[in-house]
Amino acid sequence: MEELHNNFITSQDSNKNEDLEIIESDDLFLNLEGFDGPIDLLLELAKKQKVDLYNISILELAEQYIKYIENVKKLNLEIATEYLVMAAWIAFLKSRILLPEEEEEEVSSEEMSEALAFQLRRLDAMRRVGNDLFELKLLHRDRFSKGINIEEKKIINFEDNTNLSDLIISYSALIRSQNLTDYVPKLKKLETIEVALSRLNKMMNSHQDWTQLSLFLPKGLDIRKSVYDCSVLAATFSASLELVKKGEIELKQSVPFGDIFLRPKVGGKHE
Secondary structure, three states, X not given: OHHHHHHOEEOOOHHHOOOEEOOOOOOOOOOHHHOOOHHHHHHHHHXXXXXXXXXXXXXXXXXXXXXXXXXXXXXXXXXXXXXXXXHHHHHHHHHHHHOOOOOOOOOOHHHHHHHHHHXXXXXXXXXXXXXXXXXXXXXXXXXXXXXXXXXXXXXXXXXXXXXXXXXXXXXXXXXXHOOOOOOOOOOOOOOOHHHHHHHHHHHHXXXXXXXXXXXXXXXXXXOOOOHHHHHHHHHHHHHHHHHHHHOOEEEEEOOOOOOEEEEEOOOOOOO
């Protein structure tokens, strides 16, 4: 027990009371229970080289790890399986570094070393970030916001016992209260075809030659402003087509969308 005590010391730091420090000596022993896993142990060993993690010696690190595991075994301490697996892998990596590379090997010792170094750098970065987070001052414990009024929130629960019948009755009462009336659109005065036919029949007796259709319209029409005037034009044109159908007049139009002309048909009623 005295030998074990001389090779392990417990950190007295209140924030790290579960971690164990590495004794500064040539033959160091580690309390493996103070680490989260073999990669955590490797990181501590790498930091003992006192160089940047980008420049660590993987070979030296492998030798240190294997030596530490062997020293722990000599003390008859129980070692977790994951540490032994890492020790076997480290020993294999060491042999790959020392022995010549074989052409058939898929992964070189340089790639394996870089992969291990990358894991160490990543673990170191996560530990540093974690330490920075724990060192931050907590809101409402170490620091307080200014000018915040904390109001008590009241939660009011309403119990609704209504059903579909109650909803229908309420909706009906709302509709009745609005005094809705039927919508009756205003009817606009429009010209009928019958009136236009009567007007054409009267005027055709005094127009025996080709006459423009617009001359058969009442004077003062403005189809751009009045719906009734538009209906007069439409009814007059429809009446002229009806007279053509009966064989009483003839229509012609020289060009598309041009003026329309009409005259009594030879042998017709208005000749």
